[in-house]
Amino acid sequence: MINTLYLPELREMLAENDSAGLREFCTALHPARTAEFMEGLSPEEAWGVLDHADLNLQGEILSYFEYHKQAEMLEARPPESVAPVVATMSADDQVDLLGEVEEETAEQILACFSVDDRRDVLRLSNYEEGTAGAIMTTEMARLSENLTAREALKELTEQAEHLETIYYLYVVDDFGSLHGVVSTRDIVSALSKPQMHLSEIMETEVIHANVLDDQEDVLRKMADYDLLAIPVVDEELRLVGIITHDDILDVVVEEAAEDAYRAAAVEPLEETYLRTSVLTLSRKRGVWLAVLFVGAFLTTFALEQFEADLARIPWLVIFIPLVISTGGNSGNQSATLVITALNKGEASVRDWWIIMRRELAMGLILGLIMAFMGMLLALFKSPTPYSALVVPATLVLVVIAGTLIGSMLPLIFKKIGLDPALMSNPFVAGLIDLFGIVIYLKVALLLLE
């Protein structure tokens, strides 16, 4: 999805060394759009264009490139010339970006950083992926509680350009411990009372996260309290970072995609679909496909037990896929409803008894509907009206089995500390295939012999 609209003009301007035109191109548009128009250029050409912007703008435009393209850019020029551009980015973005390039390149770029910046990057990159520490940034406004609103605003004027966000300002003591929070809005509102100190306008009960918290918990906290940003503290309650809304939006989108992959039994991807190689994708799919295949082996053993019966009553065969897929579908629905409710915090393992009763009721209602439809079909396909009864009787039982298995398995997984989303749809369906076959043929033998 490369936008090629301006590529010819850009290349012409580069060839003619048209500084004025290139400078205009870099500054006229939103950096995200500038980046979009540049994606078709080679790294060398792209640097040729960026040379006409100031450092901050270079960093901003670069940050909107796709990650692999950013990495190519960093490797296209010597470390000492790209380091100042990288240095303008926020520490969390630096960590992500440096993780994309060759280790040696990353080290050389880091070597050109100031001691403070290098320490920030190294500290951040130590946190395990998926924790608050790994997605936070270390640039935030720290203010002393003795400032007045006007002094705080002046202090901010000086700091503002270097900070990722000034929407919440954290008030700390001499040891760096978090004492309170004020919003720019509070400060602006308090300008009319110039004698007031931050300690009087700050909120002292600060919702915060710990560096080791799971990113999903942080996300839930920010959503529950409608926060634009959340401060992150270490074990000694010292303020060490901040997580902002855009970091968290990335997390939400990523987690949603992971859940979708899991529900279809694919290992989550690290890259986009089109940028992941066919071999990697085959591995991420093959593992689960093989596990499911081994599970499906069991259906052959189950059917083998009934081979003689099926040979005696051959018409039974034609309903096998119908019966097991209907059970699987109702089981998938239940599993998805329960997993979604658990994910959104709308239900918990303690509700298992209510959930089971509800699913039992739904299984009965849905089973009866399927039984009615199945009876109509079976009347045409089975030798006698009596023998047709096998199909509806099975469908009621299979649909109920589906709703119970589909709803209880995620709860059991959650209870024993596993991710309920691992109980993906194909697993539920596979398990119900097995139950469905046994139920179907037991019911048939009971009614017909």
Next chain:
Amino acid sequence: MINTLYLPELREMLAENDSAGLREFCTALHPARTAEFMEGLSPEEAWGVLDHADLNLQGEILSYFEYHKQAEMLEARPPESVAPVVATMSADDQVDLLGEVEEETAEQILACFSVDDRRDVLRLSNYEEGTAGAIMTTEMARLSENLTAREALKELTEQAEHLETIYYLYVVDDFGSLHGVVSTRDIVSALSKPQMHLSEIMETEVIHANVLDDQEDVLRKMADYDLLAIPVVDEELRLVGIITHDDILDVVVEEAAEDAYRAAAVEPLEETYLRTSVLTLSRKRGVWLAVLFVGAFLTTFALEQFEADLARIPWLVIFIPLVISTGGNSGNQSATLVITALNKGEASVRDWWIIMRRELAMGLILGLIMAFMGMLLALFKSPTPYSALVVPATLVLVVIAGTLIGSMLPLIFKKIGLDPALMSNPFVAGLIDLFGIVIYLKVALLLLE
């Protein structure tokens, strides 16, 4: 999930009419937590507690209750006494909340509003659900471009308390047309140059949404440009509202849940799982289950064609569920990968040829792995090693059919303007069941007769 920790104390304070204690309870905690501790109270008790907070705080605490609880609260007191509390909320929250109560109650509450506020609510509630207009709010900072930074800050001081966000400030002309945007951060940075006007510091290329835009498109735009808020304009480009990050976070979570439901063939729920009645849930599931069931009818017709063959070669039956579920699983994986890539904007319909080639390659790789495993199993279960070849030959073809059907159907849906997520996993699996049966038995007859 009601927090009952403070319920006895709250009831005691209410019984003793302990004003000081109740006021302390209302103000000491974050409103979200206050609301959490109050969820176990009856509406009358809850109002008894809220009476000790000021109007703004009442509105804030109330807004953190669950929607159905908020609606109960509004119906527990006369309209003229709840209207002032509702009036403190932002217009978009008012629309959502008034949509939850009885129509008559909503009208009576609206009747107590000021003319301006009522007009805002009525205008907002006219936008169709899922559009930018329906999730925007109308309270935003509008500034004239002739103000200096200092004047703008003064103006904000006066407006700040009534606005939902002051993080972006929109600059308009006399006709209300959107001319530019400045952030509080820009204004704070510009305080050191007191002569500068907003027109000189504002960004004139403003990323905006139209009232009729789909909420998903707005979300993508905000994510692409890392925006905290986006202005919404009408057909004549007049600024009519603003969508903020918290509105959009709700949309992301909602859309992710909808996608999950669709993938499992459940109509998206309007309420939480536990608060949706068993009958409503049965309807939302039953419709799709019935559609899928009718589709599965086709497998019985397909199998009927081969009834005589299956009677002649009975051992073929035991592999039917294994073969069709393996095809269905690989199809689900492909469908999920393609739908996720489309949703995240990482691939488009134009990439169909690349996607098809990749899926064909993966189908071949995965099919060969499944064939190898299937051969091992079939050697034990079929009469001769030669006849066992039916199983691996089928598996290769079925897995390839699965990857092609699973990847191409969502693209075709997208191409003809339908939501690719409608091509849910059970549909893909159902279709592949049908193909799988035909492929399996055709291959068997070809090799064995």
